Amino acid sequence: MKNISKLSGILLILFLLNSCYYDKEDQLYPSSGICDTSIPVTYTATIVPMLQQYCYSCHGGTATLGGGIPMGTYASDKAMAVxxxxxxxxxxxSGYSAMPKGGNKLTACQLAKVKQWVDGGSLNN
Ligand code: HEC
Incomplete structure (x- = not known):
């Protein structure tokens, strides 16, 4: 009996430790698709850094690898959203070229954030 309660004590501690990790799962395992929805999506804080990382190297500013399709200003990014x-x-x-070209598909969480921005009217916020 003693051993069993000791064991369940250990299991409880392991469970509690494990749940600490769960809170940060989005950061630890970005591909898990679990989103931190407590952070509001904005153009400057959420969308631009993402597009900068995955898109502007081909589509932004003077980049020439984007097939002449511009991104990187609010006007061009909004036009693409609309x-x-x-x-x-x-x-x-279907009906769209898969982006980022030659790269991995964005995570479900990243897709959800873009969708949230687009559905919210793609505001310049
Ligand atoms: C390696 C370069 C490269 C990267 C990175 C890239 N693109 Fe593209 N993109 C292209 C090229 C080239 C075309 C034109 C040819 C085509 O449609 O495949 C294009 C076309 C597009 C189009 C028009 C496709 C259509 O079906 O109308 C959109 C929209 C687009 N890209 C968005 C993005 C977004 C958003 C990202 C980032 C998530 C991104 N691209 C990343 C090279 C790139």
């Missing part, structure tokens, strides 16, 4: 090609391309929807 015509559906921003989300369509990163979600690999």
């Amino acid at each position: 015509n559906g090609s921003l989300y369509g391309s990163i979600a690999h929807a």
